[in-house]
Amino acid sequence: MRLMTTRILQATAALALFAIAGSANAQTQLTGAGATFPNPMYRKWFDAYNKLHPDVQINYNALGSGAGVKQIIEGTVDFGASDMPMADSSLAEFKTKRGNAVLHFPTVLGAVVPVYNIPSVKQSLKFTPAALAGIFLGTITKWNDPAIASANAGVKLPATDIVVAHRSDGSGTTFVWTDYLSKVSPPWAQKVGRNASVNWPVGIGGKGNDGVAASVKQTEGAIGYVELIYAVQNNISYGQVQNASGEFVNASLASVSAAAAGAAANMPEDFRVSITNAPGKGAYPISSFTWLLVPSKIQDASKRKVIVDFLKWMIADGQGMTEALQFAKLPAAVVAKESKAIAKIQ
Amino acid sequence: MPRKARTPERYSGVRAFAQRRLVGDDVARALVGLAAIAIIAITVMIVVELWTNSELARHKFGWGFIMGKVWDPNADTFGVLPYAYGTIVTSVLALLIAVPIGVGAAIFLSELAPPRVSDALTFAIELLAAVPSVIYGFIGIFVLLPFLKAYIVPPLRAALGWTPLFTGPYYGPSMFSAAVVLAIMTLPFIVSVSRQVLLAVPHEQREGALALGATRWETTWKVVVPFARRGIIGSVFLALARALGETMAVTMVIGNSPQIKASLLAPGYSIAAVIANEFSEATTDLYKHALIESALVLFAVTIIFNGLARLLVAGGSRQAPAQ
Numbered sequence: 001m002r003l004m005t006t007r008i009l010q011a012t013a014a015l016a017l018f019a020i021a022g023s024a025n026a027q028t029q030l031t032g033a034g035a036t037f038p039n040p041m042y043r044k045w046f047d048a049y050n051k052l053h054p055d056v057q058i059n060y061n062a063l064g065s066g067a068g069v070k071q072i073i074e075g076t077v078d079f080g081a082s083d084m085p086m087a088d089s090s091l092a093e094f095k096t097k098r099g100n101a102v103l104h105f106p107t108v109l110g111a112v113v114p115v116y117n118i119p120s121v122k123q124s125l126k127f128t129p130a131a132l133a134g135i136f137l138g139t140i141t142k143w144n145d146p147a148i149a150s151a152n153a154g155v156k157l158p159a160t161d162i163v164v165a166h167r168s169d170g171s172g173t174t175f176v177w178t179d180y181l182s183k184v185s186p187p188w189a190q191k192v193g194r195n196a197s198v199n200w201p202v203g204i205g206g207k208g209n210d211g212v213a214a215s216v217k218q219t220e221g222a223i224g225y226v227e228l229i230y231a232v233q234n235n236i237s238y239g240q241v242q243n244a245s246g247e248f249v250n251a252s253l254a255s256v257s258a259a260a261a262g263a264a265a266n267m268p269e270d271f272r273v274s275i276t277n278a279p280g281k282g283a284y285p286i287s288s289f290t291w292l293l294v295p296s297k298i299q300d301a302s303k304r305k306v307i308v309d310f311l312k313w314m315i316a317d318g319q320g321m322t323e324a325l326q327f328a329k330l331p332a333a334v335v336a337k338e339s340k341a342i343a344k345i346q
Numbered sequence: 347m348p349r350k351a352r353t354p355e356r357y358s359g360v361r362a363f364a365q366r367r368l369v370g371d372d373v374a375r376a377l378v379g380l381a382a383i384a385i386i387a388i389t390v391m392i393v394v395e396l397w398t399n400s401e402l403a404r405h406k407f408g409w410g411f412i413m414g415k416v417w418d419p420n421a422d423t424f425g426v427l428p429y430a431y432g433t434i435v436t437s438v439l440a441l442l443i444a445v446p447i448g449v450g451a452a453i454f455l456s457e458l459a460p461p462r463v464s465d466a467l468t469f470a471i472e473l474l475a476a477v478p479s480v481i482y483g484f485i486g487i488f489v490l491l492p493f494l495k496a497y498i499v500p501p502l503r504a505a506l507g508w509t510p511l512f513t514g515p516y517y518g519p520s521m522f523s524a525a526v527v528l529a530i531m532t533l534p535f536i537v538s539v540s541r542q543v544l545l546a547v548p549h550e551q552r553e554g555a556l557a558l559g560a561t562r563w564e565t566t567w568k569v570v571v572p573f574a575r576r577g578i579i580g581s582v583f584l585a586l587a588r589a590l591g592e593t594m595a596v597t598m599v600i601g602n603s604p605q606i607k608a609s610l611l612a613p614g615y616s617i618a619a620v621i622a623n624e625f626s627e628a629t630t631d632l633y634k635h636a637l638i639e640s641a642l643v644l645f646a647v648t649i650i651f652n653g654l655a656r657l658l659v660a661g662g663s664r665q666a667p668a669q
Contacts, residue, residue, distance in 0.1 A: 058624025066627035090629070163517055168602030168619070170627025192420070196627035199418035204519050206615045207623065214487050218495075219517045 001223070025233035028302045033061040034068020037172050037227060038290045041108055041327050042081070045318050049310055056306050057153070066171045066196060072293045073097060078303060080293035083110070083172025084179075085272035091305035100297040103344055104271040105311055106289040109328040111228040111256045112176050113238035113286070118143060120158050125239040126151045126248045129277075131284075133185030135162055135223060143221060151242070158166030158221075165215035165224035168205030170196035176288040177225050180276035184285075213296050228256070229326045243285040244277050251284045252293075256328035259283035271334075271341070287328075297346050304345060311342045393645065400639035402632050411639055417604050417620070419628075424636035426643050428604035432614035434449060434648060436521050436596065437589035438526035438609065445582055447529075448536030449571075452578075455537070456544035458565050475534035477519050484597030486527040491518040491599065494526065499611065510608040519601035520613040532585035539584060543577025544570060579659050583652060590648050593618040617644040 032042075039062035046058040063071075067081040072080030073094050085104060086094075094102050114127055131147045134140035140147055144157040167174045175196050182189040192198050207210040209230040216222040216236075228251050231238050240248040249255050262280025267273055277285045292311070298304040315335045322329040330338070403411060414425015427610020442580060451471075455464045499516050506512045516522075547570050555565040573579070593616075602623065616642050628634045 064626040066629050069629060087629070144667060161515070163515075168615075169623040170625075172607070195420050197419050197624050199416065199420065200603070203603065204517060205615075205623075206519070207597050207602070211487075211598060215517075215519060218487075218491060222517075 009201070028056050030056070030058045030078045030303060030306055031061075032058065032068075032079040032292075033063050033071045033077045034293070035065045035083045035172055035290055036062040037083050037110055037229075038081065038108055038327070040324060040325050044325060045314060048318075048321065051315060052081060052313075056233050056310075057197050058306075058310065059133045064170065065175075066170060068293065069189065072102060072295070076308055078298075079295075081107075081291065082273060082293060083288060083290045084175045085291065086293065094118055094295075098295060100295055103294050103296050103341065104291040105294060105338060105341065106260075106271055106291055106330055107291055107314060107333055108120055108258050108322050108330065109256045109275075109287055110176070111259075111284055111287045111328070112180075112225050113228050113231050113249045113251045114223060114225055114241065115213065115216050115231060115236050116223040117220055118158060118160070119220060122156055123155060124237060124250070125155065126242065127239050128242045129184035131180075133188045136164055136166075136181060136201070136203070137185070137188060138164070151248070160221040163215075163219050163222040164200075164203030165212050165219070165222050166200050166203050167209075167212055167225075168207050171208075172196065172288075173209070173225070173227050174198065176276060176286060179274055180286045183274075185276045202255075232326050241285050243283050244279045245281060245283070247282070249284045250284060251286070253323055253326070253328040255282055255284035256287045257331055259285065259287040260289065260328070260334060261331035264331055264337070267334065267337060269341075271338070288302075289344070294345060296344055308342055311345075312339070315339060365525055388591075393642075396638055396642040396645065400635045400642055402635040403639040406632065406633075411636070412643060413608065415604075418632050419624075419630075420633055422630070424633075424639075426617065426636075426640050429605050429615050429617045429620050429640060430643055431606050432521060432524075432600065432604075432648060433590060433616040433618070433644065434651075435610070435614065436524045436528055436600065437586060437651075439521070439525035440532060440589045441582065441586060443525065443529035444488060444532045444536055448533050448581070448585070449540055449578060451533075451537045452540035452544055453566060453571065455541045457562075457570065464541075468538060471534050471537050474515065474530075475538065479531065479592060479595040480598075482527055482531050483595040486523065486576070486595060486599040490527060491523055494518070495559060503611075511610050514607070514609045516611040517601070517613070519599055519613050520611050521600060522610040524596050524600040524616070525610070527599050528589045528592060531592065531595060532588050535584045535588060536578075536581045538580035540574070540578045543574040543581075546577070547573045547615060576659075579655070583655060586651060586655065587648065590644065591618055593622045597623060617641070617647070 019155045039060070042060050046060055050057055060081070065084055066081035068082045069086055069090055073090065075098055086102060091102060114132065116125065125148070128147070128151050130138065131151065134145075134147055141162055142159055143162055149155075149157055175194060176190075178192065178198050179194040181192070182194045187199045192201065204215055206215040206224070209226045212226055213230070213234065213236060216224040226236070230236075238251065240250045245251050258280060259275050259278040262283045263273060263275040263279040270287070271291065273289070275287050275289065278287065294307055294311075298307065299309040313346065315338050319329045319335070407414065407424060411424060412430070413427055414423070415427050416423050416425050417428070418424075455467055459467065490519055495516065495518055499522075503512050551569050552565055552575055555569040556562075560568065596616050597619035600616060600619060602619065603613040603616050604615045605612070606618070607614070621637050621640055625634070625637050628637055
């Protein structure tokens with residue numbers, strides 16, 4: 001009995017020593033919260049970065065873009081993440097509450113694709129901006145409407161009703177989709193506008209990408225929109241969309257990066273830019289950056305160093321890991337601009 | 347308490363009684379009183395929180411919030427009526443489906459089934475109550491909706507298509523589908539509680555009725571069930587509360603369209619669902635306050651429905667035979 005007690009004591013002592021040794025290594029912990037869409041990429045990055053630098057631990061909570069913005073304003077996280085750039089009013093609120101500015105750093109790119117269910121049509125449908133806006137406004141109600149048929153010569157479209165499916169939960173995906181429709185359709189911009197949740201003129205709402213996909217799959221004549229990654233991973237076929245140059249483009253990692261490259265020329269200093277309906281050859285028009293939100297002044301020197309180092313790594317080595325997870329990487333012009341912007345963190 | 351300790355000397359006398367009362371009854375009274383106060387305090391705190399955090403929306407819209415039919419975050423216009431309508435219609439319809447089935451099953455389990463079968467079935471039903479609602483939602487989307495679409499809605503439409511309740515296209519996600527899912531989810535509460543109270547009806551009641559020449563069914567329906575009425579109604583309250591507040595399963599099958607349509611086959615929306623869907627991305631203060639005011643409305647709806655149901659019970663019990 002006594003022997004056992006001694007053993008237990010020894011083991012406890014050894015463990016305690018271990019713990020002390022571990023903490024002596026001065027781990028720097030960072031916490032972030034925000035967008036769900038880039039979550040798989042961020043997890044992979046933070047994990048890989050931790051393997052390279054065992055003294056750095058970055059935790060990320062995928063609570064949604066709105067929550068990311070809210071938490072960075074409240075100062076409850078070290079960095080936020082969002083699929084939509086912060087509004088001017090949010091930036092002003094941050095300035096009054098925290099006394100400095102928020103910097104936006106694009107990390108990867110995503111795209112949103114139209115998915116549909118017409119059993120009699122096997123080939124990939126082509127959508128003009130006017131057709132997509134009309135369908136989601138409820139002014140185009142049949143699949144054989146001339147607005148759809150004219151772009152799909154040779155495809156026999158049925159006279160069935162169109163059933164619109166959209167996201168019911170507030171999401172960056174909806175923001176990108178409605179941002180695109182607002183740019184290409186003045187009636188849409190006026191009646192509905194862009195936001196994470198909008199007042200949909202028609203349609204049924206599904207929760208999450210999977211909810212929309214299920215509605216489309218089960219309803220003949222349905223059309224919805226999901227993230228490109230979701231469509232690729234679940235083998236859902238999706239339509240091509242006509243871009244600003246008039247070409248019909250299939251969404252792919254290359255065509256999404258092309259959209260970013262097209263927009264890079266007019267990239268503002270703060271990176272708050274929408275790249276939907278981007279100009280340029282081969283650019284997929286319903287694409288978007290997703291951003292990390294970092295305060296411009298970080299008091300804690302060790303945290304500041306970690307954030308700066310991580311951002312530098314992310315735009316260099318980190319970009320090499322994106323395509324394995326079906327995220328489109330940043331174009332070179334954006335990377336060059338970002339490496340300068342990182343110096344603004346003080 | 348061990349019997350031996352209860353010697354007459356120790357517990358006799360006014361003084362000993364007073365002593366006992368002092369330490370025992372008072373402590374017990376304080377403890378259970380505290381527990382009861384805690385429940386009331388929590389409820390009051392929730393209402394106060396909802397009230398203070400919905401100030402912007404209350405001031406801006408007033409009663410228009412409750413009567414408003416447009417919910418447009420981009421235009422800063424918020425009206426909760428379509429959501430309240432969806433909540434009420436789906437919950438009431440769910441109870442219309444679940445109560446007859448649930449009470450019928452409870453009668454079978456308590457009165458007719460052999461005890462062993464009854465226990466086994468009750469265990470299975472109580473397991474249903476432990477299934478997370480997201481699972482019900484998934485089963486709803488992938489199994490129930492296609493089933494309703496193929497086998498239930500066409501005959502319903504054929505029989506009741508002349509009423510406005512079953513008109514228009516049926517895509518699957520709809521108030522009707524949500525009500526069916528809710529009915530399945532609330533069933534275990536009704537069955538398990540009703541069975542307990544039916545089992546608690548004294549045997550003398552049954553024997554008395556049988557002795558007077560009542561058939562088995564007459565005994566059950568005219569004596570046992572009325573005796574257990576209060577408990578059965580209690581189970582229905584529990585089911586109603588669950589139906590009104592259910593979020594995940596409802597949002598997955600209701601179609602999430604804020605509209606007021608007479609047809610049950612049309613998609614709708616519910617208050618709990620819109621809060622869950624939009625809260626995390628509600629960026630402006632007014633938007634957030636409008637969502638919190640919706641929660642306040644849901645609270646009010648729950649209270650009103652409970653009150654109505656209680657009135658109904660009070661009115662009914664006057665005509666019912668003495669218990």
